Amino acid sequence: MKIAGFVILGLLLVMFAFIGVLYATRGTPLQSVRAVGEEGGQLAVSDPMFPAAITLLTTAALRPGGEVEVLVNGDQTYPRLWQDLRAARRSITLQMYYAQPGKVADTLKSILLERVREGVRILFLHDAFGSQALGEEYLDSLRVAGVQIAVFRPVNWYSLHKAQHRSHIRVVVVDGAVAYTGGFGLDDKWLGSGRREGEWRDTNARFTGPAVLQLQATFAAGWVEATGELLTGDLFFPPAARQPPAKDPPGEVDARLSGLLHAAPTIGSTPAERFLALSIAGSTKRLYLANSYFVPDDDFRLLLAQAARRGVDVRILTTSEKTDVKTTWYAGRAAYEELLSAGVRVFEYQPSMMHAKTFSVDGIWSTVGTMNFDNRSMVFNDESNLLVLDTQFAAVMDSVFLEDLKYSKEITLDEFRTRPWTSKLKEQLARRFARLL
Secondary structure, eight states: OHHHHHHHHHHHHHHHHHHOHHHHTOOOSOOOOOOTTSGGGOOOTTSTTHHHHHHHHHOOOOBSOOEEEEEEHHHHHHHHHHHHHHTOSSEEEEEESOBOSSHHHHHHHHHHHHHHHTTOEEEEEEETTTTGGGOHHHHHHHHHHTOEEEEESOOOGGGGGGTTOOBOOOEEEETTTEEEEESOOBSGGGOSOSSSTTSOBOEEEEEOSHHHHHHHHHHHHHHHHHHSOOOOSTTTSOGGGSSOOSSOOOOSEEOSEEEEEEEOOOSSSOHHHHHHHHHHHTOSSEEEEEESSOOOOHHHHHHHHHHHHTTOEEEEEEEOTTOSOHHHHHHHHTTHHHHHHHTOEEEEEOSSOBOOEEEEETTTEEEEESOOSSHIIIIISBEEEEEEEOHHHHHHHHHHHHHHHTTEEEEOHHHHHTSOHHHHHHHHHHHTTGGGO
C-alpha cells in the first residue's frame, strides 16, 4: 500500500510539474476598474467612449451593420438553424464543445450529408473532452461523405499542460454570411421550451453582418491549432461580408454596434475578465445577468456589490438544485450572503437546468454567448460571446430575463441565513475548489 501511495503521489507531482500548481488554481489579477479623467472614475456603458474601450481592452471590434435574433431554447433555435444549414450553398463551419448521440445529432448529420453531396465545403471541429461521446462511427460516416473533421486538443500524457484548456466555443457559420453562437450544443436536452424538467433553458443568437466573420476567425484559430491549416480566402471570408451592407435587411433587431468576443487563456488578465469588469463597472441603472455556473471570485463579487451600492438594480439569475454540476452550484451559493447583503437580488430558475449565459446593462449593452461567470470560463477556456450595443436588442434581452424570473425563486437574505448547516458545509467545501470550477 505504501508503494502504491508513493506512486500516486509521484504521478500527481509529475502532473503538476506539467500544468503548474499555481497556474491551475490562479484567480484574476484584475481587482478594480478606474476611468481616469471621467467623472466619478466611471465609464458608463452609455458613454460614447465605451465601445472604443471594449475594442481596445478586449480586441472585440464593435462595428455597425447586420441584424441579430435572440433564439430562446431549442424550440426557437434548432428549426432556424436547420433552415439555414439546408440553405448553405458554399461553406459550413461548425465548432462544438458538447455533443451527444440523439435526435439533434442525427438531424445535423442528415443535413450535412445532404449538403456535402451538393458540393458544400463543410468543416467540423469538436472538443476532445466535451464531444467524446459522439463516437467514431458517427464521425466516420461524415468523413467518408467528405466532411472535414478535426478534434480540438486531444488529451494525451505529453499535453497535460493543455488538458484543462477546453474549447467551450459554439460556432455555426453558413456561407460566411449567417452565424450562430450561444449556450446550445448537440444534445436532445436542449429540445423543448426550457419550462419543463429535463429541457435545458438556454439563450442563443443568430446574426449577420461584420460579427459573422469575426466568429469565422475564431473558428479559424481553433482549426489551425487542430490541423495546422490556416483558413483564409473568399470561400470562408466572402468579400460581401467584409463590409456592412448599405441597408440592413429586415429582422427582429437591427444592431447598432455588434462584435464577437473571442476570449482565450493567457497568463495575465484575460479578455473575458476585462470585458465583464468593464461591463459591471459601467452600469448605472440596471444589470440583469443570467448565468448557469455563477461562481464569482472575491474581486467580481466586490464589483457586483459596488454596483448595487451605487444604486444599480443588480439581478442575478442562475440555476437551482436542478443543476447538472452540484459542486459549482454550492460554490456559487457560498457568495450569496455577501451579495444579498450589498443589495444584489438573486434568483434561481425552478423548472429545469438554466444554461443561458447572457446579460444586459442599462437597456443598451448586452451579450449572448458561451462564457460562464466562473474562473474556468474566464481563465482556462476558449469562449465566444456576441456583444451588442443597441437599445432595441437590450429591450429584447430584458424581456427574456424578466420572463424567466416568473419561473424563478428569489433568494432572500433572511431565508438564506436559515438554510441547513449541511448546506453551509457543502458550500464552504465547494468554495475551496472554486478556481478550478
